Amino acid sequence: MLKLMEKILLSGEEKNMEFLIREAKTGRNSSFEALKFLEERGLIGIKDFGNQKIVSLVRDNSVLQFKYYLDSMEFKSLDSFVKLVVDVLIFSLFDKKKIKAALLFGSVLKGKGFNDIDVLLLGNNLKVEDLKSLDNVKSKVERFFGVILNFHKNDFNFDNLFNGVVIYQSSYVLEYTKTQRHYFEFLDSVYDAIVGKDKEFFDSALVNLSYVYCFSENFFPKTKSDALDFFNKRYKVKNLNDLKKVGVEIGKEIFR
């Protein structure tokens, strides 16, 4: 049933029932039963067209819940680096009340080899200035992770929610572990180190990352030097490039 619903949702258009079952590669009898079940629940419509049966999606909020479910599965199957970048972005969306949803689209969904990440932000009457408020996170992502973020905006409506994989909704709960929260602090400090090109900022970022690593390993240091010692046993960080590399590696584990 899930496979059939996924095919109907993703195609976005009416489908011949026979083609649909063939495409989904699901058993014939069980597919007819599943489609009947979905029709009875009001998730899809089935109409006769000559001697064929045509299946279409019902456009309502219950169907959207189904899409959100499929999107979350797709998001979780993405490359861990993309998930990390997206999680950092999502964290900064919580206080942007005008943004109702965010979607991923474009080359990033097609696997490796992407140069940029396209994000569609949906809201009612979103203005260019609303996107400006995301300049900070955009810059942080680009300077630290080395990947270009392109923000696009559009209205919050049914059609636009189908233009990509939904990665954020305004109803999301702001829930992060202590380790993840420290990772965000580390990002602030490493960004200062990148832009400020100052040894002090670098040292501070290194301490922050050490704490993140300690927490992720369930070690709770009493002092900064305890944290650094624990971190140095595993990693050798001599410069900003090393710090970026290790920071990404640790981040990918934390936001898996």
Add this chain to the structure above:
Amino acid sequence: MVKKYLGELEVADEFLKVAKNSLSLSLRTSANRLYFSFERAVIAYLMFKGKKVPKNHQKIWELCAEFLGEEFYDHLRHLYDLRMQADYGNISVFVVFNKKVVEEEIMKSEVLIGKIRGLLK
């Protein structure tokens, strides 16, 4: 033999001229050429410093920040958004894009390319 980095700077100047000349004719062309004009000027400087020039825009920006500083980085980054808006603006809007904005960015580019030219000595 003309030094390679000077050839890049020549291309930057040529693109800048095209950006200026297309202002009234096609704002999109103007913004597009403006980004590449400035990027080529940055590349000229990286070549002058003996750096291997990456193909990826973002990597060029990183080197730009490292060797020319934040002002040059910010300008290049902003021109990229402007170019994206010009090239893909039919799909969505993400930066303010009008003649006045492009004109201002042309002027700023001229100044910064001038600074780069001064450094190539």
